[in-house]
Structure formats: C-alpha cells, structure tokens
Amino acid sequence: MEAAAGPGNPAGIGHVILILSGKGGVGKSTISTELALALHHAGKKVGILDVDLCGPSIPRMLGVQGRAVHQCSAGWVPVFVDREQTVALMSVGFLLEQPDDAVVWRGPKKSALIKQFVCDVAWGPLDYLIVDTPPGTSDEHMAALEALRPYSPLDALVVTAPQAVSVGDARRELTFCRKAGLRVIGVVENMSGFVCPHCTECTSVFSQGGGEELARLAGVPFLGSVPLDPQLARSLEEGRDFIREFPSSAAFPALSAIAQRVLSQPPAPRP
Numbered sequence: 001m002e003a004a005a006g007p008g009n010p011a012g013i014g015h016v017i018l019i020l021s022g023k024g025g026v027g028k029s030t031i032s033t034e035l036a037l038a039l040h041h042a043g044k045k046v047g048i049l050d051v052d053l054c055g056p057s058i059p060r061m062l063g064v065q066g067r068a069v070h071q072c073s074a075g076w077v078p079v080f081v082d083r084e085q086t087v088a089l090m091s092v093g094f095l096l097e098q099p100d101d102a103v104v105w106r107g108p109k110k111s112a113l114i115k116q117f118v119c120d121v122a123w124g125p126l127d128y129l130i131v132d133t134p135p136g137t138s139d140e141h142m143a144a145l146e147a148l149r150p151y152s153p154l155d156a157l158v159v160t161a162p163q164a165v166s167v168g169d170a171r172r173e174l175t176f177c178r179k180a181g182l183r184v185i186g187v188v189e190n191m192s193g194f195v196c197p198h199c200t201e202c203t204s205v206f207s208q209g210g211g212e213e214l215a216r217l218a219g220v221p222f223l224g225s226v227p228l229d230p231q232l233a234r235s236l237e238e239g240r241d242f243i244r245e246f247p248s249s250a251a252f253p254a255l256s257a258i259a260q261r262v263l264s265q266p267p268a269p270r271p
C-alpha cells in the first residue's frame with residue numbers, strides 16, 4: 001500500500017471542488033461522477049479524488065473497478081477512465097484485494113493515505129480536481145483540506161436531497177464550509193422528483209424546493225435540481241458514460257446545466 005515518496009504535481013491543479021453532503025446516500029458520488037464527465041465533455045482535463053475510504057463507489061460508477069494503479073518515478077499513476085487520458089481517478093478501491101474488502105482504519109492511517117493521494121499521485125496538469133467525500137464531517141475531510149490547501153484555494157459544492165432531514169444536515173455542512181474557509185460554489189438538490197418516462201410529468205416523491213431555499217438562506221448559488229432517473233441509476237450500475245450516451249434522459253438537462261454553472265465560476269484567486 002505504501003507509495004514511493006514522489007513529487008506528484010498537485011500544484012498544477014486549476015480548480016479544486018470538494019463534493020459534500022450532510023447525510024449519506026443523497027447522491028454525492030453520483031454528482032461527482034456526472035460533473036466530472038460533463039466537464040470532460042466540455043473539453044476539460046479532470047481528476048477525481050475519491051476520499052470516501054469506507055465506501056469507494058466511484059470506480060464502479062466509472063466502469064474501472066478492478067483496475068490497478070501503478071508506480072512511476074513521480075509516485076502513483078492514477079487510473080485513466082478514457083483512452084485520451086483526460087479523466088484520472090484515484091480511489092482506495094484500487095488498492096483493495098477484493099472490491100468488497102472493508103477499510104477499518106483509525107484516523108491517522110486514513111489521513112496518511114489521503115495525503116499520499118494528493119502529494120504522491122502523478123496527477124499532471126488538471127483543469128479540475130473533483131473530491132468525493134464521505135457524508136458529514138470526518139477525519140477524511142480534515143485530511144483532504146490539510147493536504148490540498150497549500151496548493152489551491154478550495155471550493156465546495158453541497159448536495160442535498162429535498163427532504164427536510166437532508167436539508168437540515170446540509171445546513172450543518174454549510175456551517176462547516178464557513179468555519180473551514182471553503183468557498184461554496186453552490187447547492188445541488190438531487191432526487192428531486194420523478195419524471196414519468198411515459199408522459200414526462202414530474203412527481204415530487206419527497207418534498208421539493210428544500211435545496212433552493214437552503215441556498216437562498218445561506219446566500220450561495222443554487223446550481224439545480226436533478227430528478228430521480230432510472231436510466232441514470234442503471235448507467236451508474238453499469239459504469240457507463242451517462243452524459244455521452246443518454247442526452248435525452250430525464251436527468252441530463254439538469255446535470256448539464258449544473259456543469260455549465262460550475263464552468264462559469266472561475267476558481268478563487270490563489271493566496
């Protein structure tokens with residue numbers, strides 16, 4: 001597991017965005033994956049850093065589960081999702097012997113691995129580094145902030161489901177961002193209604209509008225509402241490129257609009 005100490009290249013990363021949520025299961029990894037793919041299709045070079053050490057789902061969602069990371073003189077070589085090597089992924093999932101192995105580590109060991117993921121991975125120059133985090137605030141968050149902060153100002157995107165309980169947890173996450181000095185580039189409401197595949201009528205399965213209201217109260221941009229979309233769920237299960245393959249699916253317009261809003265926000269100036 002130990003990577004050779006290498007220079008890596010985190011200084012060449014243009015814009016770091018941490019994807020956060022107060023509650024588990026609201027779609028953080030989904031938004032991380034689709035945002036990364038949408039930025040890639042907009043011509044950007046993208047890295048994805050999966051620091052959800054206990055639930056690394058991004059390798060499966062991107063169809064690269066079971067691939068191995070290699071070492072070079074600059075450290076670990078990330079797994080490239082596309083042939084042109086413009087989408088790079090690093091995840092603890094690549095270091096487990098079996099995909100279902102559990103990572104049962106204490107804080108210091110997790111922090112050391114995350115530091116290696118930042119400093120000892122040969123990321124190369126990237127326009128964006130999308131960081132998928134565990135729910136809430138944990139050792140993994142603190143370790144990622146500590147490791148990345150010397151190289152780049154850090155932005156956060158908060159994902160919530162529409163229900164009041166998720167929105168309440170997301171509000172706490174926004175407080176964490178303020179205390180940790182993260183600029184919030186916006187809130188995304190996920191699982192926001194179900195669009196009937198027959199008549200395209202949208203039914204609010206849970207309540208609706210909580211994410212937008214939260215953004216308004218916090219004074220941060222609302223980036224959009226992503227509906228529940230069975231095609232998106234299938235695409236993630238099968239590790240397919242939803243953005244390229246399913247432009248007429250219900251969640252596509254919202255995911256594209258979110259990526260456009262992210263693209264329109266330049267990174268905060270470097271200190």
Ligand SMILES: Nc1ncnc2c1ncn2[C@@H]1O[C@H](COP(=O)(O)OP(=O)(O)OP(=O)(O)O)[C@@H](O)[C@H]1O
Binds near residue numbers: 024031055
């Ligand atoms: N808009 C959506 N439409 C359909 N399925 C979705 C949508 N968003 C998420 N899902 C599905 O919901 C499940 C949970 O999503 P995901 O793993 O992204 O959540 P998470 O917040 O990252 O979870 P965790 O707390 O484990 O990190 C996944 O199976 C995913 O495919």
Ligand code: SF4
Binds near residue numbers: 196197201
């Ligand atoms: S939304 Fe319309 S088409 Fe879809 S199931 Fe309901 S009635 Fe049928």
